[in-house]
Amino acid sequence: MRGAIVLLCVLAAGCARHPAPAVRVAPESAPQTVQTTAPETTAPAIDRTDWRLLLVNPWNPLPEDFQVELAALESGFSVDQRIYDDLQQMLGDARKDGMELVICSAYRTLEQQQWLYDARVERAAAEGFAEPGVEAGRWVAKPNTSEHQTGLALDITAAQYRCLTEDQDQTPEQRWLMDNAWRYGFILRYPQDKCAITGIGYEPWHYRYVGKAAATEMTRRGLCLEEYLGEG
Numbered sequence: 001m002r003g004a005i006v007l008l009c010v011l012a013a014g015c016a017r018h019p020a021p022a023v024r025v026a027p028e029s030a031p032q033t034v035q036t037t038a039p040e041t042t043a044p045a046i047d048r049t050d051w052r053l054l055l056v057n058p059w060n061p062l063p064e065d066f067q068v069e070l071a072a073l074e075s076g077f078s079v080d081q082r083i084y085d086d087l088q089q090m091l092g093d094a095r096k097d098g099m100e101l102v103i104c105s106a107y108r109t110l111e112q113q114q115w116l117y118d119a120r121v122e123r124a125a126a127e128g129f130a131e132p133g134v135e136a137g138r139w140v141a142k143p144n145t146s147e148h149q150t151g152l153a154l155d156i157t158a159a160q161y162r163c164l165t166e167d168q169d170q171t172p173e174q175r176w177l178m179d180n181a182w183r184y185g186f187i188l189r190y191p192q193d194k195c196a197i198t199g200i201g202y203e204p205w206h207y208r209y210v211g212k213a214a215a216t217e218m219t220r221r222g223l224c225l226e227e228y229l230g231e232g
């Protein structure tokens with residue numbers, strides 16, 4: 001049934017901006033060495049207790065004792081503070097290359113994810129679905145199974161095309177991210193050819209921090225997170 005489960009990030013609600021208590025200014029970043037592919041490296045040992053490799057998907061809910069310390073972004077969204085510097089480096093380098101990126105979702109609380117899910121269930125019920133919860137689950141991750149609750153995931157679009165559709169991958173911004181995100185420790189989390197493994201449809205806007213070593217290895221070997229962790 002994995003292939004039948006398709007979850008999409010929420011468009012309108014997911015892009016809603018939230019006021020942030022504090023805003024840090026993006027630091028100046030050094031130019032990156034240009035490489036077209038991830039370098040050959042020795043495969044790092046996988047430590048499943050590594051916070052950067054936390055697996056949250058339809059079969060692996062967020063741990064009950066999960067806690068995260070957040071850092072606010074200029075956009076008003078927040079992320080796990082431990083990924084802040086690498087994220088700013090990526091966004092800064094993208095800007096230097098002429099890319100105009102917009103973050104339209106990042107960390108979500110359980111309450112926010114619950115609200116999004118409940119709203120989708122309500123809509124499915126209004127549309128006459130016999131099992132509105134099942135229908136809603138195809139589009140919005142059930143509470144505690146959304147990667148957005150980890151603070152390690154972001155939805156990033158091109159400023160000129162802010163729709164969360166597959167056409168997002170046609171934008172120069174998305175191509176830049178797909179080519180370069182691994183250098184900063186991020187991966188395109190839900191690739192088109194991994195839907196049956198991730199349980200989530202193609203999302204060419206959803207990026208997940210896994211750390212530079214893992215991102216490099218996953219990119220080099222063409223693995224999604226589940227495969228990298230041996231759960232594919």
Ligand SMILES: [Zn+2]
Binds near residue numbers: 009105148155
């Ligand atoms: Zn997302």
